[in-house]
Amino acid sequence: MRFVASVMDSGETTTKLSVPRMDCPSCAGKVENALDRLAGVSTYETQPTTGKVAVTYDVTSVEETDVVTAIESAGYDVTDTTSEGTTGGDAADSNDSIWTSSRALKTWISGGFLALGLLFEFFLTAQNAAVGMIFGSELLVADLLFLIGVAVGGQEILRNGYYSARNLNLDIDFLMSIAILGALIASLAFGEALYFEAATLAFLFSVAELLERSSMDQARNSLQELMDLSPNEATVKRDTGASETPRADGEAVDDGEETVLVEDVSVGDVVVVRPGEKIPMDGDVIDGESAVNQAPITGESVPVDKTTDDEVYAGTINEEGYLEIQVTSEAADNTLSRIVEMVEDAQSNKTEREQFVERFSAWYTPVVVAFAVLVTLGSPFVLGTAWSTAVVYGLTLLVLACPCAFVISTPVSVVSGITSAADNGVLIKGGNHLEAMGAVDVVAFDKTGTLTKGELTVTDIVPLHGNSEEDVLRCARGLEARSEHPIGEAIVAEAGSADVTEREIDDFEAITGKGVRAELDGTPHFAGKPGLFDDLGFDLSHVHTTTDGGVVTRTTRRLCEQNNCLDLLEETVPELQSEGKTVVLVGTEDEIEGVVAVADEVRPAAKRTIARLHELGVERTVMLTGDNDRTARAIADEVSVDEHRAELLPDEKVEVIEKLVEEHDGVAMVGDGINDAPALATATVGVAMGAAGTDTALETADIALMGDDLAKLPYLYELANDANAVIRQNIVGSLLVKAGLAVAVPFGYVPIWLAVLAGDAGMTVGVTGNAMRLSRIRPDTATDTVE
Numbered sequence: 010m011r012f013v014a015s016v017m018d019s020g021e022t023t024t025k026l027s028v029p030r031m032d033c034p035s036c037a038g039k040v041e042n043a044l045d046r047l048a049g050v051s052t053y054e055t056q057p058t059t060g061k062v063a064v065t066y067d068v069t070s071v072e073e074t075d076v077v078t079a080i081e082s083a084g085y086d087v088t089d090t091t092s093e094g095t096t097g098g099d100a101a102d103s104n105d106s107i108w109t110s111s112r113a114l115k116t117w118i119s120g121g122f123l124a125l126g127l128l129f130e131f132f133l134t135a136q137n138a139a140v141g142m143i144f145g146s147e148l149l150v151a152d153l154l155f156l157i158g159v160a161v162g163g164q165e166i167l168r169n170g171y172y173s174a175r176n177l178n179l180d181i182d183f184l185m186s187i188a189i190l191g192a193l194i195a196s197l198a199f200g201e202a203l204y205f206e207a208a209t210l211a212f213l214f215s216v217a218e219l220l221e222r223s224s225m226d227q228a229r230n231s232l233q234e235l236m237d238l239s240p241n242e243a244t245v246k247r248d249t250g251a252s253e254t255p256r257a258d259g260e261a262v263d264d265g266e267e268t269v270l271v272e273d274v275s276v277g278d279v280v281v282v283r284p285g286e287k288i289p290m291d292g293d294v295i296d297g298e299s300a301v302n303q304a305p306i307t308g309e310s311v312p313v314d315k316t317t318d319d320e321v322y323a324g325t326i327n328e329e330g331y332l333e334i335q336v337t338s339e340a341a342d343n344t345l346s347r348i349v350e351m352v353e354d355a356q357s358n359k360t361e362r363e364q365f366v367e368r369f370s371a372w373y374t375p376v377v378v379a380f381a382v383l384v385t386l387g388s389p390f391v392l393g394t395a396w397s398t399a400v401v402y403g404l405t406l407l408v409l410a411c412p413c414a415f416v417i418s419t420p421v422s423v424v425s426g427i428t429s430a431a432d433n434g435v436l437i438k439g440g441n442h443l444e445a446m447g448a449v450d451v452v453a454f455d456k457t458g459t460l461t462k463g464e465l466t467v468t469d470i471v472p473l474h475g476n477s478e479e480d481v482l483r484c485a486r487g488l489e490a491r492s493e494h495p496i497g498e499a500i501v502a503e504a505g506s507a508d509v510t511e512r513e514i515d516d517f518e519a520i521t522g523k524g525v526r527a528e529l530d531g532t533p534h535f536a537g538k539p540g541l542f543d544d545l546g547f548d549l550s551h552v553h554t555t556t557d558g559g560v561v562t563r564t565t566r567r568l569c570e571q572n573n574c575l576d577l578l579e580e581t582v583p584e585l586q587s588e589g590k591t592v593v594l595v596g597t598e599d600e601i602e603g604v605v606a607v608a609d610e611v612r613p614a615a616k617r618t619i620a621r622l623h624e625l626g627v628e629r630t631v632m633l634t635g636d637n638d639r640t641a642r643a644i645a646d647e648v649s650v651d652e653h654r655a656e657l658l659p660d661e662k663v664e665v666i667e668k669l670v671e672e673h674d675g676v677a678m679v680g681d682g683i684n685d686a687p688a689l690a691t692a693t694v695g696v697a698m699g700a701a702g703t704d705t706a707l708e709t710a711d712i713a714l715m716g717d718d719l720a721k722l723p724y725l726y727e728l729a730n731d732a733n734a735v736i737r738q739n740i741v742g743s744l745l746v747k748a749g750l751a752v753a754v755p756f757g758y759v760p761i762w763l764a765v766l767a768g769d770a771g772m773t774v775g776v777t778g779n780a781m782r783l784s785r786i787r788p789d790t791a792t793d794t795v796e
Contacts, residue, residue, distance in 0.1 A: 021068065051066060057420070121158075126204075162211035166211060214408075217765055243274050245280055266281055274340065279334065279336070284330060285326075301326065306325055380406060434716045450628045458681045461611050463609065480603070482605075486504035539594055589641075616649055630650040663688050677692060
């Protein structure tokens with residue numbers, strides 16, 4: 010029954026329960042009133058859009074069964090989410106079952122009797138004879154059919170109305186029950202039959218309830234799809250000493266394998282994943298190679314190659330190879346589980362509009378009910394209507410008195426937007442963050458690891474004095490092979506990928522702040538800053554370049570006209586440095602053999618991302634970095650940010666963000682979620698890059714891009730903007746329709762069936778359908794696949 014429970018230090022526990030039939034604000038209101046009366050409950054949170062209730066209570070005075078009993082006393086069953094999912098209960102698990110449920114069958118039968126009654130009322134008038142008397146009023150065949158329709162179709166309505174009255178909740182169920190009973194009582198009191206109105210209310214409101222539940226399930230299904238990503242079972246490799254049996258395709262099958270539920274897999278276990286299977290747990294690959302489709306978690310459109318020591322996530326799909334994975338987290342703590350839990354909890358952070366709607370709805374219903382009473386009592390005197398007509402007007406206003414569509418307009422939009430984002434590898438941790446992102450005017454970027462890849466690579470090789478590029482790289486590799494500096498690691502990696510042969514290394518020495526020295530094949534060599542070779546006595550303004558076809562960069566083409574030489578000091582080195590590159594010279598005591606330039610490469614999607622953000626309405630983009638101004642300027646010019654700030658310490662980044670927040674309504678900070686944590690926390694919205702599997706990033710940021718994909722940022726901004734627009738449309742639309750119908754009622758323009766279909770069912774289905782449009786927004790494919 011319980012799907013999450015966490016005990017806190019104070020002796021309290023928080024339990025989350027699944028209440029699938031609690032699918033509207035009025036339903037949540039009954040549950041809240043029931044929990045209010047339970048002593049020992051300190052806080053609770055109802056989430057009608059996901060059918061969940063979180064209750065915090067004192068374990069010394071309240072048990073979980075007491076909480077369940079209180080919820081059930083409001084008329085709603087608490088289900089076992091592990092077996093029934095989020096849409097279980099009376100409505101079952103799909104839209105198909107909703108339309109064939111017992112509630113639906115009663116509704117169709119009720120509609121049949123309503124149709125028969127109309128047939129006798131308007132077409133078979135001769136056969137519409139009296140069949141009896143009730144309190145002195147004649148009962149016709151049509152009236153009897155209408156009454157049977159009320160009895161069949163009104164059961165659930167009156168039942169829910171009873172629980173509403175019991176829990177002192179002035180909601181739609183209570184109001185509809187009063188309207189149906191009022192129509193029946195008025196029929197007896199005034200001698201003018203209102204049985205048709207009562208039957209119409211019973212049938213149409215039941216249809217409305219089915220439509221609302223179906224629409225709500227559509228919103229819930231997007232979250233259910235996330236929950237369904239992870240398989241229920243895992244194949245665990247047990248150390249039993251069993252032999253491996255070869256298969257026909259050459260793949261070994263371990264006779265010690267065992268299939269178990271994912272809940273029974275422990276940290277440290279080894280799970281086996283074959284081609285086409287979903288990866289059941291977070292872990293590290295310990296054997297095998299394969300391409301893994303990580304789109305369900307990170308939103309990456311291209312499968313990622315995985316080999317030994319690489320991290321994989323539960324819910325991703327093994328495309329082609331055989332993998333053995335050592336589990337690093339339990340099922341309840343893996344990346345996918347954290348995503349699902351955060352999406353479920355996102356409603357707890359309410360948007361400003363949602364808070365306004367809740368305040369407004371608190372007085373909307375009493376005002377409309379009072380207006381209904383005023384119209385009923387006053388229209389015979391003011392408008393000269395008959396008392397029976399005045400009663401119908403009052404009943405119609407009671408139907409319009411519940412603000413369900415108005416109240417649900419924001420949360421259903423938030424759920425649709427957040428779950429759609431999660432499907433595309435973007436985790437938004439609250440509706441307030443979604444709203445805030447849509448109002449951002451300025452986006453600030455960290456440089457390293459955000460606008461750039463965060464990994465140094467060799468970008469230029471300038472061979473000198475007759476050496477080839479391969480010669481320079483072989484020499485640089487030998488000198489840097491024992492260095493632990495990132496620049497050295499980048500050179501060694503480039504040499505490895507170029508398949509350059511190694512040289513014999515002796516007497517390696519690091520020259521602090523300048524470079525390294527070593528003997529390569531018995532000859533002393535140096536690699537380091539230009540200043541190191543200046544100290545060795547070289548004339549850096551006049552070095553000869555290789556011109557035998559080995560020239561590959563535009564830098565090497567800047568030759569002296571007569572002497573085929575380069576001026577490293579005034580031209581080549583400054584030009585490379587102006588491009589944000591770090592320059593390393595390589596040579597012996599007698600000759601400079603070449604120049605190697607290393608840089609943190611700009612992400613291919615960075616420039617397009619900045620341009621797209623401007624197209625979508627971002628006024629200003631800023632790059633923040635601790636790097637030197639020359640490198641920062643080069644990167645800023647390449648990606649076309651509006652401005653850059655260089656040589657910043659972490660606290661100075663915070664100061665810049667604080668100033669931007671003072672100057673603008675909304676500021677987003679995009680960083681790696683760890684090094685930039687203070688700046689992320691200071692910004693209006695903090696967006697972390699590459700957060701999949703990273704606890705710190707998931708906890709620090711308001712929004713996390715699960716994959717290391719900067720191209721998702723414009724999608725996020727567009728989604729947030731559209732979500733804000735949809736929320737405004739839903740609020741304004743539902744309020745205007747309700748107000749317009751209410752004002753038109755006393756003038757006889759709104760029959761009771763229109764109030765039910767348009768004011769209740771129509772608006773609820775309308776706002777839900779409008780909200781579901783957010784799921785159609787997708788990342789720009791052209792942008793998303795750049796990297």
